[in-house]
Amino acid sequence: MAIIKTKDLTKRFKDVLAVDDVNLEIEEGECFGLLGPNGAGKTTLIRMITAVSPPTKGKIWVQGKDLKDCHREAKAMMGVIPQLDNLDPDLTVFQNLMTFARYFNIPKNEARRRSVELLALFKLEDKYNSRIRELSGGMRRRLLLARGLINMPMILILDEPTLGLDPQAKYLVWHKLTELNSEGVTRILCTHNMEEATVLCDRVAIMHEGRIVSLDAPHALISRYVGSEVWEIEVNSEGRDRIIQELESRGLDFEDGGSEIYVFHVTDDQSLTDLVSHAERLKHRPATLEDVFFRLTGRSLVE
Amino acid sequence: MKPFSWRCIRVWQRNRDVFFRLWHSEAPGFIVEPILILVAMGLGLGAYVGLVDGQRYIEFIAPGIIAAYAMFSASFECTYGSFVRMEYQKTYDAIIATPLSVEDIIAGEIFWGATRSLVTGTVILIIATAFQLVHSPWALLIPAVCFLEGIMFASIAILFTSIAPAIYSFNYYFTLFITPMFFFSGVFFPLSSFPQIVQALSWIIPLTPVVHLTRALVSGELHLGLLWTLGLIVVVTLVFFSLSLVTMRRRLAV
Numbered sequence A: 001m002a003i004i005k006t007k008d009l010t011k012r013f014k015d016v017l018a019v020d021d022v023n024l025e026i027e028e029g030e031c032f033g034l035l036g037p038n039g040a041g042k043t044t045l046i047r048m049i050t051a052v053s054p055p056t057k058g059k060i061w062v063q064g065k066d067l068k069d070c071h072r073e074a075k076a077m078m079g080v081i082p083q084l085d086n087l088d089p090d091l092t093v094f095q096n097l098m099t100f101a102r103y104f105n106i107p108k109n110e111a112r113r114r115s116v117e118l119l120a121l122f123k124l125e126d127k128y129n130s131r132i133r134e135l136s137g138g139m140r141r142r143l144l145l146a147r148g149l150i151n152m153p154m155i156l157i158l159d160e161p162t163l164g165l166d167p168q169a170k171y172l173v174w175h176k177l178t179e180l181n182s183e184g185v186t187r188i189l190c191t192h193n194m195e196e197a198t199v200l201c202d203r204v205a206i207m208h209e210g211r212i213v214s215l216d217a218p219h220a221l222i223s224r225y226v227g228s229e230v231w232e233i234e235v236n237s238e239g240r241d242r243i244i245q246e247l248e249s250r251g252l253d254f255e256d257g258g259s260e261i262y263v264f265h266v267t268d269d270q271s272l273t274d275l276v277s278h279a280e281r282l283k284h285r286p287a288t289l290e291d292v293f294f295r296l297t298g299r300s301l302v303e
Numbered sequence B: 001m002k003p004f005s006w007r008c009i010r011v012w013q014r015n016r017d018v019f020f021r022l023w024h025s026e027a028p029g030f031i032v033e034p035i036l037i038l039v040a041m042g043l044g045l046g047a048y049v050g051l052v053d054g055q056r057y058i059e060f061i062a063p064g065i066i067a068a069y070a071m072f073s074a075s076f077e078c079t080y081g082s083f084v085r086m087e088y089q090k091t092y093d094a095i096i097a098t099p100l101s102v103e104d105i106i107a108g109e110i111f112w113g114a115t116r117s118l119v120t121g122t123v124i125l126i127i128a129t130a131f132q133l134v135h136s137p138w139a140l141l142i143p144a145v146c147f148l149e150g151i152m153f154a155s156i157a158i159l160f161t162s163i164a165p166a167i168y169s170f171n172y173y174f175t176l177f178i179t180p181m182f183f184f185s186g187v188f189f190p191l192s193s194f195p196q197i198v199q200a201l202s203w204i205i206p207l208t209p210v211v212h213l214t215r216a217l218v219s220g221e222l223h224l225g226l227l228w229t230l231g232l233i234v235v236v237t238l239v240f241f242s243l244s245l246v247t248m249r250r251r252l253a254v
Helices: A042-049 A071-076 A093-103 A108-121 A137-148 A167-182 A194-200 A218-225 A237-249 A289-297 B008-048 B057-088 B091-096 B102-130 B137-163 B169-184 B196-202 B207-219 B225-252
Strands: A002-013 A016-027 A031-035 A057-062 A078-081 A155-159 A186-190 A203-208 A211-216 A229-234 A253-256 A260-264 A282-286
Touching: A002 A042, A002 A186, A016 A042, A016 A186, A016 A211, A031 A042, A031 A194, A042 A057, A042 A155, A042 A186, A071 A078, A078 A137, A093 A108, A093 A137, A093 B008, A108 A137, A137 A155, A137 A167, A167 A186, A167 A194, A186 A194, A194 A289, A203 A218, A203 A289, A211 A218, A211 A289, A218 A289, A237 A253, A237 A260, A260 A289, B008 B057, B008 B091, B008 B102, B057 B091, B057 B102, B057 B137, B057 B169, B057 B207, B091 B102, B102 B137, B102 B225, B137 B169, B137 B207, B137 B225, B169 B196, B169 B207, B207 B225
Parallel strands: A031 A186, A031 A203, A078 A155, A155 A186
Antiparallel strands: A002 A016, A002 A057, A203 A211, A229 A260, A229 A282, A253 A260
């Protein structure tokens, strides 16, 4: 059963259509990736799903219930890990967790037990009485994660959870997120880190200009839009037209990236080595989700 | 308007915990300053002031100081304090992601602001009693009046906070609204010393009825007209309380 479902979900700010008719079904227990350039509408979509922002149009169901009628109930089973640090700087590390637990009405003893456990899990056990401003950026991010788990959420919503983390901390977070898999926790992950999305997500939705332009498992998206490999041809002004002409005549799927041309869906018998005179101007590499991202949302800055 | 729930207590508790950590940095504002005013104005200036009914000047201003500083406490808490929590610390954003609603947060903030008024008013009342300026057991009701007054001024403050574009906006709030009230609501001199028109105007500023009420409770000279005064405070409180929930939802739940 879909744990979160949206129908024609739309959000309009004055003259900007931030989210445009989004229909989504997020399955219970999956890790659902939400990718898209800045301004694609990811944050607005998340704000609506987490009952913070009312939709202009459309509906949201959480566990089959209309979100309109069960704000509190829905928020009680969600953990939100925001991109911007909104830890409480007036309180200590431990008080941050205890106070947050109180918002969820978790009894004091239980809250204390969970806080201790979570601080240990995120390697913050030496920081109980530290003020927030004494923490490094990585520690704050880990504390945000710990805070997001204090209510043992069924649905965890993460906005760039590993942004600014060193590789050690990043793997710690990835490991924890994978572990939640076995606990059946649904995860919604907004990220710009394509490797993260590929590694962690069961399915990925790519958002562009308020719409979901594609949605599938990462490897399925890669093979659909890019193929298994990408060929990159470095071109100069003279050779350029000839190469493009040649690629067209061979019926190949390519994208003109200016000084480089990217060729997709090249099969083994379609070697491109004869296209360019110098071998170093031609390389091929495994396709990634980033290639899909560029194909679907363009290479230029959108903001 | 959407109603608030009992969960607003969670925000109140959060603010209380912070207050217990940091109260020593707040104490000069709500304990030392009123004592200074009471002594400087009451004894210093008071030596030159003769009131019509022979009352000592310090006795005259004490209940006004209680009401005025209770007003300051709620006003600072729900302007600068709330704005910093909302805009700089993003505390509201964090809380909205939990089962609390915008209305719970704002109601919690208002009740906390009112609690600050209650604490300030009670502290000054105790000091005034120590100075032997309180003559009636009715004064025991003053903390309750301060709490109600606090809800009123916290609501007005939060309403202004909900439309404040930047923290500098509060300069206007204090210079054009709070400070004039401090001088024109009968704290330092009877309203009757003003021209008729100013007297009438001073009744539309909300500190005037509160001063009226605290003065009556301290002196014990009660009359039925005070119920109207109380009613006026309650109505103003209800109006601004409801308005602030609406405007804050408009600001936060976009």
